[in-house]
Amino acid sequence: xESVQWFLLGVVTTLLVFGFAYLSLRVKAPxxxxxxxxxxxxxxxxxxxxxxxxxxxxxxxxxxxxxxVFCGPGIVAMTLAWRFWVAPGLRAD
Amino acid sequence: xxxxTPEPEDPKGQASGSSTGNGDSSLDDPSRRRFFKRAAIGGGxxxxxxxxxxxxxxxxxxxxxxxxxVKTDETFKPKDQRDVILTFAKSKALNEKxxxxxxxxxxxxxxxxxxxxxxxxxxxxxPWDNNKPGYTQKDKALHHAAWYPLDASESHGMxxxxxxxxMLSWDQSDVEKEQYQFKSKEEAATSIKSAARVFGAxxxxxxxxxxxxxxxxxxxxxNETTLSWEExxxxxxxxxxxxxxxxxxxxISTAPAWTAEGSIGNGYVIMAQIANQVAKFMRxxxxxxxxxxxxxxxxxxxxxxAGLGEGGRNQQLLxxxxxxxxxxxxxxxxxxxxxxDEPHNWGITEFCLSCGKCAEACPPGALxxxxxxxxxxxxxxxxxxxxxxxxxxxxxxxxxxxxSDAKKCFNxxxxxxxxxxxxxxxxxxxxxxxxxxxxxxxxxxxxxxxLHSWMAELHPVFGYGAVGDPAKVNKFxxxxxxxxxxxxxxxxxxTSNKA
Numbered sequence: 001x002e003s004v005q006w007f008l009l010g011v012v013t014t015l016l017v018f019g020f021a022y023l024s025l026r027v028k029a030p031x032x033x034x035x036x037x038x039x040x041x042x043x044x045x046x047x048x049x050x051x052x053x054x055x056x057x058x059x060x061x062x063x064x065x066x067x068x069v070f071c072g073p074g075i076v077a078m079t080l081a082w083r084f085w086v087a088p089g090l091r092a093d
Numbered sequence: 094x095x096x097x098t099p100e101p102e103d104p105k106g107q108a109s110g111s112s113t114g115n116g117d118s119s120l121d122d123p124s125r126r127r128f129f130k131r132a133a134i135g136g137g138x139x140x141x142x143x144x145x146x147x148x149x150x151x152x153x154x155x156x157x158x159x160x161x162x163v164k165t166d167e168t169f170k171p172k173d174q175r176d177v178i179l180t181f182a183k184s185k186a187l188n189e190k191x192x193x194x195x196x197x198x199x200x201x202x203x204x205x206x207x208x209x210x211x212x213x214x215x216x217x218x219x220p221w222d223n224n225k226p227g228y229t230q231k232d233k234a235l236h237h238a239a240w241y242p243l244d245a246s247e248s249h250g251m252x253x254x255x256x257x258x259x260m261l262s263w264d265q266s267d268v269e270k271e272q273y274q275f276k277s278k279e280e281a282a283t284s285i286k287s288a289a290r291v292f293g294a295x296x297x298x299x300x301x302x303x304x305x306x307x308x309x310x311x312x313x314x315x316n317e318t319t320l321s322w323e324e325x326x327x328x329x330x331x332x333x334x335x336x337x338x339x340x341x342x343x344x345i346s347t348a349p350a351w352t353a354e355g356s357i358g359n360g361y362v363i364m365a366q367i368a369n370q371v372a373k374f375m376r377x378x379x380x381x382x383x384x385x386x387x388x389x390x391x392x393x394x395x396x397x398x399a400g401l402g403e404g405g406r407n408q409q410l411l412x413x414x415x416x417x418x419x420x421x422x423x424x425x426x427x428x429x430x431x432x433x434d435e436p437h438n439w440g441i442t443e444f445c446l447s448c449g450k451c452a453e454a455c456p457p458g459a460l461x462x463x464x465x466x467x468x469x470x471x472x473x474x475x476x477x478x479x480x481x482x483x484x485x486x487x488x489x490x491x492x493x494x495x496x497s498d499a500k501k502c503f504n505x506x507x508x509x510x511x512x513x514x515x516x517x518x519x520x521x522x523x524x525x526x527x528x529x530x531x532x533x534x535x536x537x538x539x540x541x542x543x544l545h546s547w548m549a550e551l552h553p554v555f556g557y558g559a560v561g562d563p564a565k566v567n568k569f570x571x572x573x574x575x576x577x578x579x580x581x582x583x584x585x586x587x588t589s590n591k592a
Contacts, residue, residue, distance in 0.1 A: 002527075017139055021132035025124060053527045054555075058343075058568065061556025066529075 005052040009045060016041055027089035037081040043074030150535035154413055156437035162397055165305070166472045169491030172391060174254055174308035175319070178487045178499045179387065182208040183253040186317040194486060198500055201478045208500075211507040219510035226563035227350025231570075236351045236511060239358025243365060251386035252361050255314045260365040261384040265327045265376065272379030278432040285431065288374045289336050292367045295419060296337035296412055298399025298434040302330045302425065306398075307390040328381035331429040334371060335392070335399040337412060338363045338420040340517070341581065342525045343572050345418055346565045348514030349456060349505075355569075357512050360420035361386065368422040380428035391489065392421035400434035403441035406469065406495045407451035407460055407516035411441045413534050416522025439538045441522065445495065446470060447545035450552060454519035454560045456509075459501035469495050519558040521549050 020038065047070030054062035174180050181187050181194070188195065188209035195207045216237070221230045243249040248260035257263045275281035282299055289297040304322075311320040320326070344356035368384030375382035383389075393410045397403060402412035409417040449463035461469020461476060469475060474496035478484050487499050506512050517523055524530035537548065552558050559565070 013139060014136070017135040018132050021128055021135050024131050025128055050529050053529050057525050057527050059556045065555045 001056050002053060005049065005056070009049055009052075012048075013045060016045075023086065027086050029085040029089055033081050033085035036077050037086065040074040040077030040079075040081060043077065044071050045074075047071030047074060149539075150532055153535035153538040154439075154531065156400075156413070156439040156538065158435045159438035160436065162403075162436040162438065163394065164472075164493040166491050168472070169305070171305060171307060171309040172489045173310060174312040175310075176486050177254050177308065178208075178503050179253040180255075180312055180314055181487070182212040182503060183250070183255070183314050184312070184317060185209055187312075191486075193483065197481065197484060198504075201481065201484065202501070202504070204504075206504055206507075208503070211504075215507060216510060218507075227347055227352050227566040232351040232354075232566070236354035236358060239355045240361065241358075242362045243358075246365070248365055250314060251365060251388050253314060254308070254312070254388045256311050256320065256385075256388040257313070258365075258388075260369045261372075261386060261388065263327050263383050265381050265383075267373075268376045268381055269379040275430060278430055281428075281430055282432040282434075285334055285371070285374075289334070289367065289371055292370045293338065293363055294336045294367055295339040295415065296401050298335045298396065298401045299431055300333055300335060300395060300399040300433055301429075302333050303395070303398060306394040308388075311389065327383065328427050330383075330425040331427050332425075332431060332433075333390075333395050333399070334375075334424040334426065335396045335401060336364075336367055336371065336422050336424070337396070337401060337410075337415075338367060338422060339415070340418045340420065342418060342523075343565075343569045345514050345523075346518050347562075347569050348518040348560055349509055349511070350561075350563075350566050351511045352566050352569055353514040353518070354511050357420075357514060364420045364422035368424055371424045372426075375424065375426045375428060378428075380426050382424055382426040382428070385423045385425060389423065389425065392423060394492075395423060396421050398436050400437045403437075403439060404494050405441065405451070405520065405522070406445040406449060407520060408495060408497050408499075409517070411445075411520070411522045413439050413441070413522075413538075414524070414526070414531060416520045416524065417517045418520075418523045439534075440540075441537075443542055444521070444537055444545045444549075447542060448521050448549035450519045450521055450549055450558055451516035454515040454558070455502075456513065456515060457501040457505040459498045459505070460516060461495055461497060469497075471496070474498070515560045518560050521552045521558065523558070 020034075020041075024034075047066050050066035050070055051063040054060070054066055175184075175187055181191075188207070195209075198208075199206050219228075221228060221233045223229045240249065243252070243260070246258075246260050248258035251258045251261055275284065285299065286294075286297045307322065309322060311322070311325070312318075313320055338360050340356040340360045345353050347353045364386045365384070368386060372382040372384035393404055393408070396410045396412075402410045405411040405417060407417055410419070410421060411417055412419060446468050447463075449468075452458075452460040452462040452469075459476075466475035470493070472493055473479070473490045474485050474488050476496065476498045478498075488496055490496075502513070522534070524534070533548075537545070540548070
């Protein structure tokens with residue numbers, strides 16, 4: 001099961017890389033906007049990987065904490081980056 | 094925020110898919126080319142970041158060579174096996190010789206206790222209760238079954254430091270006359286470790302024999318007599334092969350229930366088995382060799398010297414990746430044309446100075462808590478009653494380490510009618526084989542000390558290290574559900590990951 005998890009995370013990571021590449025053509029944003037956006041995505045992926053492995057390990061508390069501690073801030077960071085830098089840039093397109 | 098400047102349109106006014114002299118080619122579209130270029134850069138950066146993280150973790154997990162791993166003071170001397178608590182408890186003669194030890198312990202702990210009398214009925218005293226998870230007939234049956242091969246081979250005594258048992262015999266009559274000659278020291282070390290691996294070792298290190306860690310004199314409990322290394326041991330050892338034996342994560346998590354004896358007893362059986370086999374392997378190559386479990390010497394310092402881990406607050410060897418969830422056996426040999434391992438430092442002992450989860454989980458309070466004098470770390474015990482004359486008889490003083498009151502630990506075993514294992518189960522370094530635990534281990538090695546207490550507090554918050562939890566007993570008894578392939582050995586059958 002852990003192998004399936006790594007495969008799926010690889011697929012998601014690849015899609016994210018393509019998504020960010022596309023977004024970089026559509027939106028001109030300062031470097032720190034990209035840092036927050038990419039950092040948030042990395043945190044979300046890390047949290048999902050942590051939660052998945054903890055779930056397979058049979059420790060649901062660790063799984064929940066992984067989602068909360070890593071994915072939570074990641075989603076907040078991505079949302080803020082989208083709200084303040086990406087979305088305005090897209091609307092002006 | 095503005096959008097990016099639009100790409101110049103081609104002469105036909107098309108945004109993409111422009112033509113060339115050779116026909117249509119979407120790759121000639123500048124925006125597409127830039128998209129793929131950026132995707133390639135992003136993918137490359139992702140791969141690079143992943144490889145860098147993996148590499149840094151691997152480097153961190155290798156630890157640093159630490160030649161100054163042990164500090165002793167002027168009071169240090171080799172340990173007399175007669176003062177080892179398990180040997181003392183098993184020996185009638187030693188209890189008769191030192192009645193004051195039983196009297197003093199009973200008086201100070203305000204309870205009637207006799208080490209030898211208690212040991213006689215150990216593991217057979219408390220009746221099972223089929224309504225109490227972890228203490229049912231099934232758990233007791235697992236407990237006794239786990240140890241049974243040592244009973245059947247009359248070698249159970251090695252757990253109490255009895256030397257020269259049947260499985261770990263001193264007999265050297267089968268040493269081959271011709272000695273196998275290795276081409277290099279590295280080949281010798283690798284061959285020995287390969288043999289240990291196939292027999293079931295989870296770690297193996299090789300170090301020089303160091304008389305500081307050998308019991309001296311040795312003590313034959315069955316015959317109530319001391320033994321000398323010079324006169325009784327069959328040869329002069331030069332090298333000690335140190336082997337770690339794995340213990341099951343889900344089983345030891347049931348501690349201190351009787352269920353946990355499944356992995357404890359099984360660990361001892363595998364200790365005897367591997368030490369027996371590796372010793373036979375050495376004798377088959379023409380060198381003298383004797384296997385050992387708890388007998389002959391203190392296992393933890395030898396394991397540290399062999400680069401397998403560091404000493405922990407719970408008095409055990411903490412090995413990166415498995416923490417204290419292992420047993421240690423040794424093979425003494427006169428073979429010395431071998432590449433020796435070096436002691437390493439991963440910051441584990443330093444982490445223990447800020448953690449203390451094992452001490453919190455210790456039922457009798459035998460382990461030094463964080464608030465102990467110097468955190469319980471020094472050259473002599475600082476636990477309660479340590480100032481009483483003769484109370485520290487079981488401690489090996491004069492070496493810098495954590496000191497516990499093992500008398501209280503043994504007393505709890507008797508009360509529990511089983512060994513405990515809480516200090517293994519609760520340890521922050523006791524983790525299953527998953528990537529995130531390895532990552533945290535790597536981070537621990539590299540992180541500053543002020544983060545350690547914070548990391549230790551997160552361990553239970555994330556759901557790890559709880560002891561005395563009946564749910565873990567039920568979880569263990571479900572681990573074989575629908576089993577066709579043992580998931581905990583899925584990568585261990587038929588491959589060393591190097592083929």
